[in-house]
Structure formats: structure tokens, C-alpha cells
Amino acid sequence: MKQYQKDYSTYEALEGWEKASIGQQLRNWAKRYQDQVAVADEKEKITYRELNEKADSMAFGFLEMGIQPGDKVVVQLPNRISFVKTLFALIRAGAVPILALPAHREAELEGIIKLAKPAAYIVAEKYLGYDYLPMARKLKKNFDCLKAVIVDGEQKVDFLLDHVMGESRQLPEVDPYEPAVFLLSGGTTGIPKLIPRTHADYMYNARMSAKRCQLKEESVYLASLPVAHNFPLCCPGLLGTLDAGGKVILSATTSPDDILSLISEEKVTITALVPAMVTVCMELLQWDEDYDISSLKILQVGGAVLEDSLADKINEEWPDRLMQVFGTAEGLLCFTSMEDEKEVVARCQGKPISPADEVKIVDEYGFEVAVGEYGELLSRGPYTIDGYYMADEANQNSFTEDGFYKTGDRATWTKEGNIRMGGRLKEQINRAGEKIMPAEVEAFLCKHEHIKEAAVVGVPDKELGNRICAFLMTEEDAELSLSEVHRYLKREGIATYKMPDQVEQVEVWPLTSVGKIDKKVLVQMAQGKKDERENAQ
Incomplete structure (x- = not known):
């Protein structure tokens, strides 16, 4: 079967679509928002202007180091400003970051490196008590493609991330319809698959998410989940918030105490959590009255099915804040709306973020099911991929001949035209x-x-x-x-x-x-x- 290939030019008339690289987007934001704070972590903060300048300097340094346009680079950094600077710098240099999570270990990383043959590996020295350097040295020894291991810390393998900077030079031209980042699939078995997200589709993803969330310059987004994950990176996450001129706060951990403290201290207006984290945060609020979450306007909940009873509890204890989310790193995003009634928000995951999203719910034979019946959710559209990177077998199984991505999720249409999820078919x-x-x-x-x-x-x-x-x-x-x-x-x-x-x-x-x-x-x-x-x- 010939692999379906998406024609990005058919989406160029869409509101919010822009044929520009993510590196160019940062340059635009720096001009627009200048000395407003863009990102803050537990140690420092950085303005839009400073982030733009640092991205240039690091990009020059990566190019001097020998990282070439088109090279892939594994990035395994926690929620720190160094992650944000590195992400934009690699993209500016024309390289493609592969965004590993801090929890990934040798088994996952070896599979990724074998497949993608990255030129470099950027890693934290330590995080939450784990020393990454022995693993990094072993990977460098075992894979000739890794020309450099760059460490965010004080002990180096080849280079220290803080020292990556270079003399001003011409930066490479970047095709907005080529991959900007590789996300990793969250599958329950085997090595993660590489999900190529292009500059144009990923920024459209971020921009339309920010529109649904009504983000603006006064918005403060808390990234409490690992920011290398699609949900806090682009739904609207880091990229959507920066596009709107808001401020992103990076939480060093997923501890409920850290989350609630940052919401209180930074006057956070929006954050994204998975259901298990919501439960713990709500319990902590019940016995500790020192937290003040009154600034929080949107609590996005996704990543797993939100039980009706927990949704009702959120609506009862945190009124007018719940936004249900269903999303895939492969593309399709569905959010409830700020205008939806509480009862609607509590019982569905809303509608797709783009008018150009094509969504079908089908039975085991591929026929669309009636409203109220469950089937498998399929999607195709401007920001949904048309295939995994170098994964012919997975592509044969995961995509239809006409380019619909088979999510593997069970879903139904509600009478209001919203999507209600029913769990993973594999489960x-x-x-x-x-x-x-x-x-x-x-x-x-x-x-x-x-x-x-x-x-x-x-x-x-x-x-x-x-x-x-x-x-x-x-x-x-x-x-x-x-x-x-x-x-x-x-x-x-x-x-x-x-x-x-x-x-x-x-x-x-x-x-x-x-x-x-x-x-x-x-x-x-x-x-x-x-x-x-x-x-x-």
C-alpha cells in the first residue's frame, strides 16, 4: 500500500496557519513582547528578548560544534529554562530535537538512537536523584553516530550546555513543512515511535489550542507535567502561551505541593494535569488552607479518561475551571469550551480545535457508527501526522489508505456533537x-x-x-x-x-x-x- 502523504498547501488559507519556522516565530515574539517575562523556573526567569538572543547564541554554538542542519539531537532535560533555550536553539540551527522524557532510560534511548542515528545527546547531569552521566557515557561508547554528549550541569562528558555559544553567522534556511521536533509515542509496549511534527503544523496546533483557551498577554501557564510531553508543550502549553505573549512557569516536579504553591505564588491562570494528579491536589487543598488558587481560570484535565464522578467533584469544588481535553501526540486535539455548560464539560471531551479536522468514529469493519454508539476514533487534518518516522509496519497498522490516523481510542458522539471517550481499545x-x-x-x-x-x-x-x-x-x-x-x-x-x-x-x-x-x-x-x-x- 502506498503511504498517503498530506498536502500542506491545502491548509494555507486557514485562520491561524502560518508558513513559518518555529525559530522565526520566536523572533516575531521577541519583537512583539520584548522585555516581558517569557519563562520562569525555580532559579531564574528570561524575557522574550533574552530568549531570542540566547537561542541565536546557542544555535551558533551548535553549528560550530559540528551539528549540521537536518541532524537529529536527543534532548533529555527536565522542566528548566535550559530546555526552552535548547529547543529553540536547535530548531534555529536547523537540527531536529528528539524530545525524550526525564524518566526514559537505556532501553528506550537505545531503540531511539538505533532508529534515528542522532548526532548528539543533550542530557541533565542529575534530576530527582538520578545520575544520567553513566548512562550517557555508555550510550556514547555504544553508538558511533553520537558525536557529542552535552551535559546540563557541572560535570561534562564532551561539552557543558552552559558553554554552548558561538560567533554570529548566517543561520540555515528552514522549510516550515519539514519536521521541527520528534515527539515520542506514549505506547504501552516496546520502543517509543518517533512522531514528526512540522514547524507549520505544530505552531497551528499551539495557536488553535491557545484560541480555544482564550489566552492573552496576561495569561500565566504552569507546566507541571514534563514539558517535553505534547500536552504541556503545545496544547496550548509552552508554545501556545508564548505565541499569545503570556508567561510560562516551569515546575521542577509533579509534586502537588509544588503545583499548588506555584499557582498561589505566580497567580497561575491555566495549567494541565492528568486525573491522578488532580485527585492528589484536591486532597491537599482540603487540609491545607494556605494555598490560594483563586487566579486559576482553566484546569485542563486529559491524558487519561476523567471519571464522571471526579469531573463532578472538580465542578463542585473548583467551579467554572474544568476544561476536558483529549489529545494525541500524533495530532488531533479536542477540548471542551469556556462557554460550555458545567454538565456538558463533565461528560465529554469537547470538539476538535480546528474546523479543518476530519473525524470519524467507526466500527470494526470501518463503517461510521450512529450517535451514542461507541467505535474507534479516526482523524485526519492540518496538524495530524500522515506517518511515523521510519516505521513501515506501524504505519500500515495505524493509518488508513486515505490517511486517517487510527487513534486506538474508543469514542462516541454526543447529541450536542461533542466527543466522549471510552478508553483505549487495547485495554x-x-x-x-x-x-x-x-x-x-x-x-x-x-x-x-x-x-x-x-x-x-x-x-x-x-x-x-x-x-x-x-x-x-x-x-x-x-x-x-x-x-x-x-x-x-x-x-x-x-x-x-x-x-x-x-x-x-x-x-x-x-x-x-x-x-x-x-x-x-x-x-x-x-x-x-x-x-x-x-x-x-
Whole structure:
């Protein structure tokens, strides 16, 4: 099958579309906003003018170092101003950053390097107690393509990031329809796939997100998730906020105390969190009255399905702030609107951000489903990719012949024309031939008066193929037995085959690198608990 290729010229008449590089966008922002603060972290702040000048100086330094236009560079930096300067400097030099998360380790990085053959690796010396230098030295030794390891810190491998600067020179011309960055897929198995986002499509992504969020120069965006991730980078995130002339605050960690303190101190107006982080922040607010979140106008929640009960709780305790988000690093973004009624915001993930987004929800045979029926969400449009980088097999599986990206997410249309998500299709549990979607069971469990949060997983089982295990976080550590859960679900009218075979209680969730509940770890925990009980007998 010949790979579909998008024609970017068909989108050039769209409001918000601009055929310009991200490096040029920064130059425009510096002229427009000059000495306004662009970005601040726990140690320093930088104005638009200073960020533009630093990006030039570092770009000259990267070119002097031998990084060529078109070279790929792995960037693994936490939420610091050094990340922002490095991102813009590499783009200005014509190089393409591959944005790794701080939590990535050798397994992921080796796969990325084998595939992309980057010319350099830029990494923090230490972050949250982890020393990256032994790993960096090993990668440099094992991969000849890595000409330089550049360290953000005090101990160097080849170069220190602080010393990267050079004499003024002509910067290379950059094609706005070529990749500006490579994002990494958030798949649950294997090595992350490389997602090429072009200058024009990614800035359109940021600009339309900022428009939906009504960002302006007075806006203050808190990046509490890792800023190398698509959600805080461009939805509207760092890029959308800078395009609007606002200020970006970088949180060093995802600690709820850090998040709430920064909202209070910096008068943050918008931030993005995943559901598990929202729950912890709300609990902290209940017993500590020193935080002041009155400045917060928008709380974006996405990255995982937001249970109806938690959405209602947010609306009750943080009125008029919730904005539900569904997004993919591959492209499509759906937000609820500031004008939506609370009841609408609590029950859907809104509409696509662009009028040019093409969205279909289809059944297993590829036919579109009726309103209210669930199917797989497919998308095509100005900022949705038409293929992963050097991944023929993945592209055959993930894209239709006419260029629609198969998200792998279950969704339905509401009667108002909004999208409501129903979980990942890959998470579907096949129990003795019956198909169960975890999100459906989780929604019922979260209605129980003693259950704060629930996560349902399929666990390999010799007799059933997969058994259903429900992990519960309860109010005040209330104990709920399997039989009690069954009685409750029976009263709710849920089918018998969807009832859990195993119930486990947790005090804290295992989380992924971006704060989502790590269901792979939950499967291992469920198997371990069952083995413990069998051995005890």
C-alpha cells in the first residue's frame, strides 16, 4: 500500500496557519513582547528578548560544534529554562530535537538512537536523584553516530550546555513543512515511535489550542507535567502561551505541593494535569488552607479518561475551571469550551480545535457508527501526522489508505456533537470470550460512596484467558470485599460477566512518566497478590 502523504498547501488559507519556522516565530515574539517575562523556573526567569538572543547564541554554538542542519539531537532535560533555550536553539540551527522524557532510560534511548542515528545527546547531569552521566557515557561508547554528549550541569562528558555559544553567522534556511521536533509515542509496549511534527503544523496546533483557551498577554501557564510531553508543550502549553505573549512557569516536579504553591505564588491562570494528579491536589487543598488558587481560570484535565464522578467533584469544588481535553501526540486535539455548560464539560471531551479536522468514529469493519454508539476514533487534518518516522509496519497498522490516523481510542458522539471517550481499545479485556471495556466498569465503581478512584485491568488467567481485577482507592481506607463489590454492581445493573474476579486496594497509584496510572504495573501487582494468597494456602 502506498503511504498517503498530506498536502500542506491545502491548509494555507486557514485562520491561524502560518508558513513559518518555529525559530522565526520566536523572533516575531521577541519583537512583539520584548522585555516581558517569557519563562520562569525555580532559579531564574528570561524575557522574550533574552530568549531570542540566547537561542541565536546557542544555535551558533551548535553549528560550530559540528551539528549540521537536518541532524537529529536527543534532548533529555527536565522542566528548566535550559530546555526552552535548547529547543529553540536547535530548531534555529536547523537540527531536529528528539524530545525524550526525564524518566526514559537505556532501553528506550537505545531503540531511539538505533532508529534515528542522532548526532548528539543533550542530557541533565542529575534530576530527582538520578545520575544520567553513566548512562550517557555508555550510550556514547555504544553508538558511533553520537558525536557529542552535552551535559546540563557541572560535570561534562564532551561539552557543558552552559558553554554552548558561538560567533554570529548566517543561520540555515528552514522549510516550515519539514519536521521541527520528534515527539515520542506514549505506547504501552516496546520502543517509543518517533512522531514528526512540522514547524507549520505544530505552531497551528499551539495557536488553535491557545484560541480555544482564550489566552492573552496576561495569561500565566504552569507546566507541571514534563514539558517535553505534547500536552504541556503545545496544547496550548509552552508554545501556545508564548505565541499569545503570556508567561510560562516551569515546575521542577509533579509534586502537588509544588503545583499548588506555584499557582498561589505566580497567580497561575491555566495549567494541565492528568486525573491522578488532580485527585492528589484536591486532597491537599482540603487540609491545607494556605494555598490560594483563586487566579486559576482553566484546569485542563486529559491524558487519561476523567471519571464522571471526579469531573463532578472538580465542578463542585473548583467551579467554572474544568476544561476536558483529549489529545494525541500524533495530532488531533479536542477540548471542551469556556462557554460550555458545567454538565456538558463533565461528560465529554469537547470538539476538535480546528474546523479543518476530519473525524470519524467507526466500527470494526470501518463503517461510521450512529450517535451514542461507541467505535474507534479516526482523524485526519492540518496538524495530524500522515506517518511515523521510519516505521513501515506501524504505519500500515495505524493509518488508513486515505490517511486517517487510527487513534486506538474508543469514542462516541454526543447529541450536542461533542466527543466522549471510552478508553483505549487495547485495554479491552477478553474474559472467557466476553469483551469488557475497563472504563465502563471503572465508571460504575467510582459512583460508590466509599470509592475515590478505581482502575480495572485484565490479568492473564489459565481458565478465563483474562480475569478482571479492580484496584480501588477508598475514602478513609474503607475496606471493600469482592462480595461487597459484586452486590453493589448488581444493584447498579451491571452484567455479571463484567464483574471483577479480584479486588485489591491501594493507597497510592503507580504512575507513568507523565503521571498517568501505570496499568502494566497494576497487572503485575494483581498477579503477585494472587500468587501470595495461593502460596499462603
